[in-house]
Amino acid sequence: MQIPAEAVAATALIEVIRISALPTKRGVPYPGTTVAHWAGSEAADALTLIESLPGSEQHRCGFSPGWSVRAYEDSLDLVLFEAAFCFRCHEVRMHGTAVPPTLATQFFDADTPPGQTLLALFRSTTP
Template identity: 80%
Template structure:
């Protein structure tokens, strides 16, 4: 899976959000509860895991993401990007200043070991 390379290189903190609804507008953060913060090697490992997600085909579910990650640089001002994951339709939607203006939608193989490892990490930190 493609992540914004420059943003990945400058990410100091990842915020994990348990999504509770769809956003109210384009480019607006997904609402939900922050359930974890990952820094240092833990953040780098998660980003590498996300980048290793193999491509997949779209499945129809209407896009109902359960989890998102928000990447921040040292200043922690504004998220560089947010990636919302739907493990049902195998879709990831990204937005943020490090992402091109058009919505970035990608599809991944949710049954792949790397995707299952990511889902396990999400489930370990949130309800």
């Protein structure tokens, strides 16, 4: 999966969201509960894992993401990007100040070891 390099370099904190619904329009935050915050090596490791997700073809499910990550820069005021993951249709939708339109919708192979590791990581954050 592709994340803009400048966003990866600038990320100081990742907020993990357990998504409860779809937003009313594209480009706004996904509603849900914050279940974890990752900083330092945890954030770096998560971004490395996300970047290692292999590409895939689109599967049909209607896009029902369960988790998203929001990456913040140092001041914690600016969301660099939010990426919402649907492990059924293998789609990721990203938006934010660092996301060019060409990267807004991507597909990943959720059945590969990196995909399953990311899903397990998300599940481990849910209370």
